[in-house]
Amino acid sequence: MPLVYLTRVERFNAAHKLWVDDWSEEKNFEEFGKCANKNWHGHNYTLLVTVKGSPDPITGFVIDAKYLSKLIREHITDKLDHCNLNLDVDFIPKGTQATTENLCIIIWQQLQTKLQNCRLHCIKLIETENIYAEYYGE
Amino acid sequence: MPLVYLTRVERFNAAHKLWVDDWSEEKNFEEFGKCANKNWHGHNYTLLVTVKGSPDPITGFVIDAKYLSKLIREHITDKLDHCNLNLDVDFIPKGTQATTENLCIIIWQQLQTKLQNCRLHCIKLIETENIYAEYYGE
Amino acid sequence: MPLVYLTRVERFNAAHKLWVDDWSEEKNFEEFGKCANKNWHGHNYTLLVTVKGSPDPITGFVIDAKYLSKLIREHITDKLDHCNLNLDVDFIPKGTQATTENLCIIIWQQLQTKLQNCRLHCIKLIETENIYAEYYGE
Amino acid sequence: MPLVYLTRVERFNAAHKLWVDDWSEEKNFEEFGKCANKNWHGHNYTLLVTVKGSPDPITGFVIDAKYLSKLIREHITDKLDHCNLNLDVDFIPKGTQATTENLCIIIWQQLQTKLQNCRLHCIKLIETENIYAEYYGE
Amino acid sequence: MPLVYLTRVERFNAAHKLWVDDWSEEKNFEEFGKCANKNWHGHNYTLLVTVKGSPDPITGFVIDAKYLSKLIREHITDKLDHCNLNLDVDFIPKGTQATTENLCIIIWQQLQTKLQNCRLHCIKLIETENIYAEYYGE
Amino acid sequence: MPLVYLTRVERFNAAHKLWVDDWSEEKNFEEFGKCANKNWHGHNYTLLVTVKGSPDPITGFVIDAKYLSKLIREHITDKLDHCNLNLDVDFIPKGTQATTENLCIIIWQQLQTKLQNCRLHCIKLIETENIYAEYYGE
Numbered sequence: 001m002p003l004v005y006l007t008r009v010e011r012f013n014a015a016h017k018l019w020v021d022d023w024s025e026e027k028n029f030e031e032f033g034k035c036a037n038k039n040w041h042g043h044n045y046t047l048l049v050t051v052k053g054s055p056d057p058i059t060g061f062v063i064d065a066k067y068l069s070k071l072i073r074e075h076i077t078d079k080l081d082h083c084n085l086n087l088d089v090d091f092i093p094k095g096t097q098a099t100t101e102n103l104c105i106i107i108w109q110q111l112q113t114k115l116q117n118c119r120l121h122c123i124k125l126i127e128t129e130n131i132y133a134e135y136y137g138e
Numbered sequence: 139m140p141l142v143y144l145t146r147v148e149r150f151n152a153a154h155k156l157w158v159d160d161w162s163e164e165k166n167f168e169e170f171g172k173c174a175n176k177n178w179h180g181h182n183y184t185l186l187v188t189v190k191g192s193p194d195p196i197t198g199f200v201i202d203a204k205y206l207s208k209l210i211r212e213h214i215t216d217k218l219d220h221c222n223l224n225l226d227v228d229f230i231p232k233g234t235q236a237t238t239e240n241l242c243i244i245i246w247q248q249l250q251t252k253l254q255n256c257r258l259h260c261i262k263l264i265e266t267e268n269i270y271a272e273y274y275g276e
Numbered sequence: 277m278p279l280v281y282l283t284r285v286e287r288f289n290a291a292h293k294l295w296v297d298d299w300s301e302e303k304n305f306e307e308f309g310k311c312a313n314k315n316w317h318g319h320n321y322t323l324l325v326t327v328k329g330s331p332d333p334i335t336g337f338v339i340d341a342k343y344l345s346k347l348i349r350e351h352i353t354d355k356l357d358h359c360n361l362n363l364d365v366d367f368i369p370k371g372t373q374a375t376t377e378n379l380c381i382i383i384w385q386q387l388q389t390k391l392q393n394c395r396l397h398c399i400k401l402i403e404t405e406n407i408y409a410e411y412y413g414e
Numbered sequence: 415m416p417l418v419y420l421t422r423v424e425r426f427n428a429a430h431k432l433w434v435d436d437w438s439e440e441k442n443f444e445e446f447g448k449c450a451n452k453n454w455h456g457h458n459y460t461l462l463v464t465v466k467g468s469p470d471p472i473t474g475f476v477i478d479a480k481y482l483s484k485l486i487r488e489h490i491t492d493k494l495d496h497c498n499l500n501l502d503v504d505f506i507p508k509g510t511q512a513t514t515e516n517l518c519i520i521i522w523q524q525l526q527t528k529l530q531n532c533r534l535h536c537i538k539l540i541e542t543e544n545i546y547a548e549y550y551g552e
Numbered sequence: 553m554p555l556v557y558l559t560r561v562e563r564f565n566a567a568h569k570l571w572v573d574d575w576s577e578e579k580n581f582e583e584f585g586k587c588a589n590k591n592w593h594g595h596n597y598t599l600l601v602t603v604k605g606s607p608d609p610i611t612g613f614v615i616d617a618k619y620l621s622k623l624i625r626e627h628i629t630d631k632l633d634h635c636n637l638n639l640d641v642d643f644i645p646k647g648t649q650a651t652t653e654n655l656c657i658i659i660w661q662q663l664q665t666k667l668q669n670c671r672l673h674c675i676k677l678i679e680t681e682n683i684y685a686e687y688y689g690e
Numbered sequence: 691m692p693l694v695y696l697t698r699v700e701r702f703n704a705a706h707k708l709w710v711d712d713w714s715e716e717k718n719f720e721e722f723g724k725c726a727n728k729n730w731h732g733h734n735y736t737l738l739v740t741v742k743g744s745p746d747p748i749t750g751f752v753i754d755a756k757y758l759s760k761l762i763r764e765h766i767t768d769k770l771d772h773c774n775l776n777l778d779v780d781f782i783p784k785g786t787q788a789t790t791e792n793l794c795i796i797i798w799q800q801l802q803t804k805l806q807n808c809r810l811h812c813i814k815l816i817e818t819e820n821i822y823a824e825y826y827g828e
Contacts, residue, residue: 004515005548013266015153015178020748031749033756034220040153041220042180044266055519058434059445060511065545066447082172082179097750101694105745128151128182131755134695142653143686158334169335171342188686193657196572197583198649203683204585235336239280243331269341272281272326289542291429291454296610307611309618310496316429317496318456320542358448358455373612377556381607404427404458407617410557410602418791419824464824469795472710473721474787479821480723565818567705567730586772592705593772594732596818634724634731680703680734 001054005121006062008049010072012081015042016098019086040084045103046126047077049111053118063118071114076107100127104135112137139192143259144200146187148210150219153180154236157224178222183241184264185215187249191256201256213248238265242273250275277330281397282338284325286348288357291318292374295362316360321379322402323353325387329394339394347390352383376403380411388413415468419535420476422463424486426495429456430512433500454498459517460540461491463525467532477532485528490521514541518549526551553606557673558614560601562624564633567594568650571638592636597655598678599629601663605670615670623666628659652679656687664689691744695811696752698739700762702771705732706788709776730774735793736816737767739801743808753808761804766797790817794825802827 017040018032028036035041049072053062079089085098091110096102104123112120126132155178156170166174173179187210191200217227223236229248234240242261250258264270293316294308304312311317325348329338355365361374367386372378380399388396402408431454432446442450449455463486467476493503499512505524510516518537526534540546569592570584580588587593601624605614631641637650643662648654656675664672678684707730708722718726725731739762743752769779775788781800786792794813802810816822 002519002549003552004518005550006515007546007548009544011267013179013181015180018750031754037220037222037226039222039225040178040180041151041222042153042178043151044182055513055515058511060432060513060516062515062547064445069544082175084175084177084179087177088175097748099745099750101696101745101752102750104694105692129149130699130759132697133752134697135692136695138693140657140687141690142656143688144653145684145686147682156336169340193651193653196649198570198651198654200653200685202583207682235334237331237336239282239331239338240336242280243278268285268345270283271338272283273278274281276279287543289455289457291456294612307616313496313498313502315498315501316454316456317427317498318429318454319427320458358451360451360453360455363453364451373610375607375612377558377607377614378612380556381554405425406561406621408559409614410559411554412557414555416795416825417828418794419826420791421822421824423820469789469791472787474708474789474792476791476823478721483820563819565731565733567732589772589774589778591774591777592730592732593703593774594705594730595703596734634727636727636729636731639729640727681701 003052004055004062005050005052006065006068006118007051007122008065008068008072010047010049010069010077012045012047012077012083013042014045014080014083014085015040016085017041018097018099020097021095040086043127045080047072047107048122048124048126049107049120050122050124051115051118052121063115072111075110075114100125100131100133101135104133108135108137141190142193142200143188143190144203144206144256145260146203146206146210148185148187148207148215149183150185150215150221151180151182152218152221152223153178154223155179156235156237158235159233178224181265183218185210185245186260186262186264187245187258188260188262189253189256190259201253209252210249213252214245238263238269238271239273242271246273246275279328280331280338281326281328282341282344282394283327283398284341284344284348286323286325286345286353287320288323288353288359289318289320290356290359290361291316292361293317294373294375296373297371316362319403321356323348323383324398324400324402325383325396326398326400327391327394328397339391348387351386351390376401376407376409377411380409384411384413417466418469418476419464419466420479420482420532422479422482422486424461424463424483424491425458426461426491426497427456427458428494428497428499429454430499431455432511432513434511435509454500457541459494461486461521462536462538462540463521463534464536464538465529465532466535477529486525489524489528514539514545514547515549518547522549522551555604556607556614557602557604558617558620558670559603559674560617560620560624562599562601562621562629563597564599564629564635565594565596566632566635566637567592568637569593570649570651572649573647592638595679597632599624599659600674600676600678601672602674602676603667603670604673615667624663627662627666652677652683652685653687656685660687660689693742694745694752695740695742696755696758696808697741697812698755698758698762700737700739700759700767702735702737702767702773703732704735704770704773704775705730706775707731708787708789710787711785730776733817735770737762737797738812738814738816739797739810740812740814741805741808742811753805762801765800765804790815790821790823791825794823798825798827
């Protein structure tokens, strides 16, 4: 049975800052630069969710992309869109930096138990036109 | 003398919310939806500044694009990048909604007096892949 | 009152062909090339609707972009998406070629009476990465 | 000898529908939604073909990208462009759903025997800005 | 008769430098920075040619986009692609700086006499993701 | 410890040609086509550098993207930007074809010893909208 990877793209717009409570303001700016601005900044995030499996012999689907979209919106992007990633999201642990890297891991953990008949392969999150992260569950 | 339009693209990432103080929370959410989230959200903004003029007969420049970039960064994007558009920017009047439309007008007003030998033609601001505004000083 | 242009982007995927019933098959292929394939072909269309007006002094909106999106979806893209432009769309007159140019005019005619408090400025339709058309109601 | 991956991008525009003959119309719409529209819809497809091998010590090429382009056009995109994927393509078996997933496998099978001095690594097919599939011959 | 604008996109890759022979090396670097590198640099240029006219009542075309493409390739991009804009192009006058601005004017002059049944409206040339110029024949 | 991949994008514009000194002019054009133009041509190159590692428990960074950007600029793109890849770059061996494939290997070799606390995973270089290469150090 051939193994095919299917990717669905979703988007969300959110505010965040990078800040370690145990550090002084000086230390925070030294480490995080403008990302430590106390009044927040934000991004248009693009999320790519890749699943793998064999296409169904009848439908030709690894997964119905509309169903995958619904899953991602319900469990992830509806909860992140137009939110503050440091304050508003119940599945981002307080004190966890909302870096692109950590968000990939957290999104993976939320989604992986929701998929049936196919396996989660990769969470890719694009923060700006110059920065993105990928997590493969390793 | 031929008239040519030259556009320079710059980018900034910022937080904002849409909120009218005189309105109730209900009215704000009714009008602005998720954009009224009290803990802010944010965007990767793309700013396109178009100037017009005749290319210099020697250099072939309407304006040196590197100089135009320096002007835009100094007067606009360095002051908006990684900021909160409602709280951190001295040239955005308090109480002015930080909509894409209003930001275009405000950026025009900041830049127009800084240009020499050519005229400002358009401020275009892209907020998401689905929304942008343009202002021509009219 | 400053005049600002706001653009909302929507998308639809559709099939069509270019074919003149009064012409022979040879003449159709001579004029339209592969676009005359009798079994149809299709595109991912990107539609940009630009309206103009003055931002509301309170909300900062020329038009609520979410409302504009709803209008475009209800009157245009919900009726074009996953359709055959030659067969399935009641507001495309039979015998009118579904070229990018004609689609712009037809979409303008559908939308212009639906807008309040602001005026339709431009319909731009991108058919491929290499071809787009624009109509300004002139 | 270092192993390098080279990717060539080609494009085609095609019509298709998702439809299982053994199912009722209701069942088809339930499963495939608007993709089951009997009069077809279509897409601008973007095809990325990745090959792997060691750069030739003299030319620096894993494969001449112009030659790879010629191969892809001759064997794949010239046969898919401006076609109906359900009706017009001899190497797509009747009854096989023309999903992005299945198209990747079918394109792999067509191309893999045509390559010399380098190996096919991946077929990636982008159907819309939100959906793509990848097949690695596994 | 409605007036519609049709745009065709073509691409070329070329080398150039910005350099005034009458100036010293110091003056050239002061004015042009790294663009004055004597061994050249280069760009992937994207050219957008916009024509205007009324769609033909039968074909729905302002101009056949394939024919427009053929015109642009024959008269412009085949002569610029994989060339040195300062040395290799007969219609770029020696001593004229190959700036984005000047290239727009020169391309306009080459193309305007070649069009029939429609008028040239705009030449837009994108030099990098951050810089483009437009010329409307004014 | 989860393994995350972080990618930073940088850009440079450069001239090059493909040419083997030991070959005749005819042989060079036969093999390389227009890429052998003796007066050079050029590209806007996009460079994607991917590193892998575990996010720091405090900062959430695999690597500070701003520091990674600084490394890439200092060691790679400042030395390639607005240069001639055949003539101006000390770390490209004379006689090595400046193909996308070879540039990936050479950039890998320059960067791999500069990274600390994380490992270089991939160098991806996009030469045009249709061609890119990737090297994983294998």
